[in-house]
Amino acid sequence: MWCNMLSTSEPWNLSLFVNPPPLHWEKLSQVLSWQFLSVGQRELDENQLSMLKDKIVDDPDGFVQWSKFSKNESTWMWIDGILDLIKRHLVDLWRDGYIMGFVSRERTWVLLQERQNGTFLLRFSESSKDGAITFSWVDRSNGGMFLHINFRAAPKQLTVESLVMRP
Template identity: 55%
Template sequence: IQLSEVLSWQFSTFAGRGLNKEQLDMLGKKLLDGPDGPDGPIHWNKFSKVRLRTRSSSVWIWIDGILDLIKKFVWELWRDGCIMGFVSKERTRSLLREKPVGTFLIRFSESIRDGAITFSWVEQSAGEKHVHAVEPYTKKELSVLSLPNAIYNYTLTTAGRSHNPLVYLYPDTPKDAAFARYRAAGTGRRSKRVVPLSDPTPPPSPPRDMPMTDMDLEYPEVGWRLLPVS
């Protein structure tokens, strides 16, 4: 049995939707480093012990944490295809730069072993498109703020004006059409991820010749963070 079949069956059985080829390729190339991706011959013992690059945790523990997150907090969103999930930062950057400003996608954190979820979006400043991501939402945070409400409540402040940069769910679905039916009434609690930006533009992306990392851009004066993706 191929590893790709096992992984897709696992998500289909326990999370309501299996994995497509692109998601499986991401898992194979990004995490397993196998030349043949998830279809290559990988022994279970190796798969269960191989470590994530950024954490002292096995790939299996990380995937199990994501399955648990889906079942407890975003099952309908995953089942209905609203969450892209397994997509690398590099692929996220490539996909969003080809889309209109305000387009966003939802993906799983690659570095938090217990499972976390984030969203990335494309904005434009000084004539160039930049892709940003919010600090991942953990299970603890999702237990008090649903992901749809987090998406609706997320705001940026520029020149004294606040706006929500999330307009279209990738590839081109209006936010209301994608999430309105999942939004819980009366649970619009704002999170710490409301990020005030300095005038007049969003924080610049790291230079293009620098490798993309999971490092946060720190704003000590307010204690909130915005993760650079581009």
């Protein structure tokens, strides 16, 4: 993907693999959005892209280094896991807009802070490196708790990865 975005003159410029040049966020964001559209029939919106940009881009000029994008705790592996999760289990929910997508944990707290019991949102987990979806909801019966359950893709079903409670 990286080489296809950068290689303008030679379709198979293999020298790009040796020392890939940085890629501007604008170009990378278009390709990421397209990938979500092709897998789940829904692009990433501006809020989701903004959250990803905050997570991925640390260059003031908006460039993303290949090394930042591809390390062992890889951003790409995380995004690819989410794409796989959508494809295997969540395509209808994603396509129809029931999953907020890329929303930070902090933003989730803000969105749910003043909501009634039972209000919930679905977002992509930031902590699961394999791609998972987090179901967050308000349950004030336990002293104003917010609850989170992470689901990750198993071969034929979603399995519970973790449960977190926050007062």
